[in-house]
Amino acid sequence: xxxxxxxxxxxxxxxxxxxxxxxxxxxxxxxxxxxxxxxxxxxxxxxxxxxxxxxxxxxxxxxxxxxxxxxxxxxxxxxxxxxxxxxxxxxxxxxxxxxxxxxxxxxxxxxx
Amino acid sequence: xxxxxxxxxxxxxxxxxxxxxxxxxxxxxxxxxxxxxxxxxxxxxxxxxxxxxxxxxxxxxxxxxxxxxxxxxxxxxxxxxxxxxxxxxxxxxxxxxxxxxxxxxxxxxxxxxx
Numbered sequence: 001x002x003x004x005x006x007x008x009x010x011x012x013x014x015x016x017x018x019x020x021x022x023x024x025x026x027x028x029x030x031x032x033x034x035x036x037x038x039x040x041x042x043x044x045x046x047x048x049x050x051x052x053x054x055x056x057x058x059x060x061x062x063x064x065x066x067x068x069x070x071x072x073x074x075x076x077x078x079x080x081x082x083x084x085x086x087x088x089x090x091x092x093x094x095x096x097x098x099x100x101x102x103x104x105x106x107x108x109x110x111x112x
Numbered sequence: 113x114x115x116x117x118x119x120x121x122x123x124x125x126x127x128x129x130x131x132x133x134x135x136x137x138x139x140x141x142x143x144x145x146x147x148x149x150x151x152x153x154x155x156x157x158x159x160x161x162x163x164x165x166x167x168x169x170x171x172x173x174x175x176x177x178x179x180x181x182x183x184x185x186x187x188x189x190x191x192x193x194x195x196x197x198x199x200x201x202x203x204x205x206x207x208x209x210x211x212x213x214x215x216x217x218x219x220x221x222x223x224x225x226x
Contacts, residue, residue, distance in 0.1 A: 031212060032212060032214075034214065034215070036217075041200070041222065042219060042220065043118075043200075043202055043217045043218050043219040043220040044155070044202065044204075044217040045217075046214065046215070046216065046217070049214045051212065089154060089155075091154075093212075099145075099157045099160060099168060100155075100157065100215060102154035102155055102156075103154060104153070104154050105154060
């Protein structure tokens, strides 16, 4: 059974720092991996989707990498801003029906 | 338009009430999903509809009844819920129900059962 783990569970950094969020999964036979952002009490905003054949994706200050063989993905946030404060969720696609399996998330706080 | 809409935003209902949650997308997606998210927990899949047919039911109690009247609309009918069913209910859609399709989420409905 696929399990997704995110480390750390919470992270507090000063504004301007570069930071890395980690995601690991137990079954390397994944298809795709998606990073989401969730603000308190709100829905999920998709940040990046990495196809299984890709090694990384970039969007603005965000860069996500995928290493299937080691069962790891990282989300790199450059020059963090207070507006980046949110919970970041990693999810892998498993099975033929495309159901997402989520990690428990990393709660990020960026202090001004 | 990459938007999934959900109504209502908030819902408070008693254990004897019957209510429905609504989800809509106009992206031409053929797969739609219901997820349940408890506080400080990740979302958990409840149902998957593919081409308006129920393809996955993750052993959800019968007090939750999904319906997909057409390819743009997904409902979740609620009846005789328990207080532990209070959660954020998220709807998502994707172009297809396979693993290569990105899922787009709505803002969710915050449900409180009293």
